[in-house]
Amino acid sequence: MLDKTDRKLLCMLQEDCTKSLQVLAEAVNLTSTPCWKRLRRLEDEGYIRGRVALLDNQKLGLGLTVFVLIKTQQHSAAWYQTFVQLTAHIPEVLAFYRLAGEYDYLMQVEVADMNSYNSFYKQLVKGVPGLLDVTSTFAMAKIKYTTALPVPE
Amino acid sequence: MLDKTDRKLLCMLQEDCTKSLQVLAEAVNLTSTPCWKRLRRLEDEGYIRGRVALLDNQKLGLGLTVFVLIKTQQHSAAWYQTFVQLTAHIPEVLAFYRLAGEYDYLMQVEVADMNSYNSFYKQLVKGVPGLLDVTSTFAMAKIKYTTALPVPE
DNA sequence: AGTGAAAGAATCACTTA
DNA sequence: TAAGTGATTCTTTCACT
Numbered sequence: 001m002l003d004k005t006d007r008k009l010l011c012m013l014q015e016d017c018t019k020s021l022q023v024l025a026e027a028v029n030l031t032s033t034p035c036w037k038r039l040r041r042l043e044d045e046g047y048i049r050g051r052v053a054l055l056d057n058q059k060l061g062l063g064l065t066v067f068v069l070i071k072t073q074q075h076s077a078a079w080y081q082t083f084v085q086l087t088a089h090i091p092e093v094l095a096f097y098r099l100a101g102e103y104d105y106l107m108q109v110e111v112a113d114m115n116s117y118n119s120f121y122k123q124l125v126k127g128v129p130g131l132l133d134v135t136s137t138f139a140m141a142k143i144k145y146t147t148a149l150p151v152p153e
Numbered sequence: 154m155l156d157k158t159d160r161k162l163l164c165m166l167q168e169d170c171t172k173s174l175q176v177l178a179e180a181v182n183l184t185s186t187p188c189w190k191r192l193r194r195l196e197d198e199g200y201i202r203g204r205v206a207l208l209d210n211q212k213l214g215l216g217l218t219v220f221v222l223i224k225t226q227q228h229s230a231a232w233y234q235t236f237v238q239l240t241a242h243i244p245e246v247l248a249f250y251r252l253a254g255e256y257d258y259l260m261q262v263e264v265a266d267m268n269s270y271n272s273f274y275k276q277l278v279k280g281v282p283g284l285l286d287v288t289s290t291f292a293m294a295k296i297k298y299t300t301a302l303p304v305p306e
Numbered sequence: 307a308g309t310g311a312a313a314g315a316a317t318c319a320c321t322t323a
Numbered sequence: 324t325a326a327g328t329g330a331t332t333c334t335t336t337c338a339c340t
Contacts, residue, residue, distance in 0.1 A: 013206035019172070020315060027320070034326045039288060049207045055302050058253055059200045062302055065250065067259060087275035088296055091303035097218065099295040106290070110302055137259070140249040143241055149208050149215055149263055150244035187307045188333070266327060 003045070005030070006038060006070055006150050008046060013039075013127060013150040017051045054147070062110045065142065068124075070105040071133035086127045092120055105136075157201070158183070159191060160304050163200060167301040168190075170204045206298070215263045216294065219270055221277075223258040224286035230285060239280045245273055256288075 002010070012019060012027060025035035032122075042048050057063070087107065088096055096106040096111045111117045116138070125131060155163070165177060178188035179285045195201050209214070227233075240260065242247055248261040264304045270289070278284060 009290070010206070012209055014208055017205060017206040018204050018256075021317095022315080029185060032316080033318085033328080036318095037325085040317095045212070046239050047212045049209050050169060051171050051206050052168065052299055052300055053163070053170040053203045053204050054165055055163055055304075056199050056202050058303060060302055061305055067250070067252070084296055085234065091301075093297060093304070094299055095294075096297035097292040098218070098296060099220070100291045100293050104292070104338055105296075112305065117198075135254075136205075137252050137254045137256070138251040139259075140253050142249075143237055143251060143258075144246060144249035146205055146247055147205055148244070149210060149213055149247070152214055152265065174336095175334080184308055186309080186337080189337095192309090193336095263324080 002066050006042060006047075007034070010042065011148075011151050013048065013051075014151075047147070057110060058065075061112050064107045064111050064113055064117055066111065067137045067139065067141035068105075068107040068109060069103040069133075069137065070107070070131055070134040071102075072130055073102050073132050074130035087124065090123075094114075100136060103133075154158050159195060159200075160306075161306050162188070162191060163195065164301075166201065166204075167304075210263060214265050216266050217266055217270055218292035219262045219264065219298065220290045220292065221258075221260040221262055222256040222286075222288040222290065223260070223284055224255075225257050225283055227283035236281050241274075243273070245269075256286075 008028050011025060012052055019053065021032040021036055021039075024039075025032045030038075037080075039048075072083075072084060074078075074083075084096075087093055092109050092111050094110055095106075097106045098104065099106055106145060109117065109120060111120060121134070121136065156270060159180050162177060165172060174185040174189055174192075177192075178185045181188065192201075209217075214297075225232075225236075227236075237249075240246055245262050245264050246260055247263055248259075250259045252259055253256065260274060262270065264273060274287070274289065278287060
């Protein structure tokens with residue numbers, strides 16, 4: 001279980017994981033060793049999945065975010081396998097969820113422009129048979145995007 | 154502009170930013186100093202937005218991902234301000250996009266369970282007047298979720 | 307782009323409450 | 324069981340080549 005100190009550490013690290021042990025330790029009124037032991041425990045127990053660098057979409061020339069809503073009639077395990085194989089490994093697909101509701105799947109796709117999206121789209125509908133409805137919804141503005149989860153009390 | 158070495162460094166760091174300079178440098182056939190200078194440049198020029206720890210939803214008791222599709226008739230700047238103020242600062246809202254198409258906004262919300270989502274939902278529809286259609290779509294499975302952007306050639 | 311030195315941070319064995 | 328000290332080792336950073 002997590003105490004208040006653990007939660008504070010997790011919050012700080014999901015904002016910025018370059019903070020040094022010293023800084024983290026001071027913030028929770030510890031010295032570096034007990035703080036380090038906590039971090040290691042949080043990592044070992046799986047609270048921390050990893051530490052990553054976040055890159056800038058625009059700088060990389062990725063100007064277009066598309067949300068793809070998909071309906072299908074195929075519900076066999078084999079079809080699902082193929083679908084996931086063909087799509088989840090495409091680097092432009094950042095997120096991919098199976099949904100409950102009107103649509104069966106939601107995909108977040110990051111591409112350079114409409115041209116690139118067109119290529120992706122063709123690849124998708126050609127590669128995966130049995131897609132009933134593929135609705136592409138384009139993002140006009142990114143109001144918020146964070147990787148920081150709400151850390152409960 | 155980015156050369157092949159820069160791109161490789163960016164790719165490695167968006168997988169795991171705890172890699173030491175030595176490891177990174179070896180991977181791109183450099184010694185640590187020139188490698189470090191590149192990283193600093195990539196950071197200064199804004200290619201790297203930050204380095205963060207990724208936490209585990211389940212471990213934090215966040216078992217429910219909801220995508221909220223919103224239609225509105227309000228399009229004034231003032232209304233938009235209020236809407237964004239009231240929603241973007243809610244920690245359960247991880248992502249929030251303005252869309253082109255049938256729906257006006259898409260929100261990704263991470264909560265513990267249906268109960269918590271109910272609270273969030275009530276807070277949303279009470280706090281923000283003029284929401285025409287708020288469709289909550291629940292994720293059944295997370296097939297893919299990555300923060301790693303495709304790094305172009 | 308590289309060398310080598312200096313500064314800084316993480317890690318650990320051991321001690322204390 | 325949790326925190327602290329101090330030594331060791333590993334990393335980052337920088338002046339200089």
